[in-house]
Amino acid sequence: DAGVTQSPTHLIKTRGQQVTLRCSPKSGHDTVSWYQQALGQGPQFIFQYYEEEERQRGNFPDRFSGHQFPNYSSELNVNALLLGDSALYLCASSPWAGANQPQHFGDGTRLSIL
Amino acid sequence: AQRVTQPEKLLSVFKGAPVELKCNYSYSGSPELFWYVQYSRQRLQLLLRHISRESIKGFTADLNKGETSFHLKKPFAQEEDSAMYYCALNPRTDSWGKLQFGAGTQVVVTP
Numbered sequence A: 001d002a003g004v005t006q007s008p009t010h011l012i013k014t015r016g017q018q019v020t021l022r023c024s025p026k027s028g029h030d031t032v033s034w035y036q037q038a039l040g041q042g043p044q045f046i047f048q049y050y051e052e053e054e055r056q057r058g059n060f061p062d063r064f065s066g067h068q069f070p071n072y073s074s075e076l077n078v079n080a081l082l083l084g085d086s087a088l089y090l091c092a093s094s095p096w097a098g099a100n101q102p103q104h105f106g107d108g109t110r111l112s113i114l
Numbered sequence B: 001a002q003r004v005t006q007p008e009k010l011l012s013v014f015k016g017a018p019v020e021l022k023c024n025y026s027y028s029g030s031p032e033l034f035w036y037v038q039y040s041r042q043r044l045q046l047l048l049r050h051i052s053r054e055s056i057k058g059f060t061a062d063l064n065k066g067e068t069s070f071h072l073k074k075p076f077a078q079e080e081d082s083a084m085y086y087c088a089l090n091p092r093t094d095s096w097g098k099l100q101f102g103a104g105t106q107v108v109v110t111p
Helices: none
Strands: A003-006 A010-013 A019-024 A033-039 A042-052 A053-056 A063-068 A072-079 A087-094 A111-113 B003-005 B009-012 B018-021 B024-026 B034-039 B044-047 B072-074 B083-088 B104-111
Touching: A003 A087, A010 A019, A019 A087, A033 A072, A042 A063, A053 B083, A072 A087, B003 B083, B009 B018, B018 B104
Parallel strands: A010 A111, B009 B104
Antiparallel strands: A003 A019, A019 A072, A033 A042, A033 A087, A042 A053, A063 A072, A087 A111, B003 B024, B018 B072, B034 B044, B034 B083, B083 B104
């Protein structure tokens, strides 16, 4: 089991553009969460998806949106990119059944905005 | 609002010396606390969780609700313990799964 996989590994965009990041959860996991990790900071929760619906949301603007597919994989979309969106974006998965199960993280996508 | 504070950005210790990473939290309810670790060129991974009350790689952490702390300790540091450590809080409410992380502590163990 490869665990949580994310693509692409690195991405360079310019201000105003839009970006889509992808995540496949660990086998057996049906819940996907996304985090933004700026340089020198801990991960910040963006949102969580379960049964193809957004279940939780952190303090991020509507420019950040997501989607979950029937196979539990997920996408994170960011519109109208700003320089401040430059960060490592982490995907984490966990099983919904049985709350408080620890989340498993992917390697992340490094997004750079020029 | 929930908050996790790790006051030390960098902790440098000698091999064989004790190491303690501090974590304080603010939360109105009864949270679940975790320690995550990130070794060089590896992904973030769970080190331990307070409800397990177990020792992983020689590390232990006790939840002190009176002091709202969850400090991570190891009596004898090893070079392979050099890594970035994050304390994280998971609310035991409808917001479960919305992990709140501290800023992290970089541990460097020198021979």
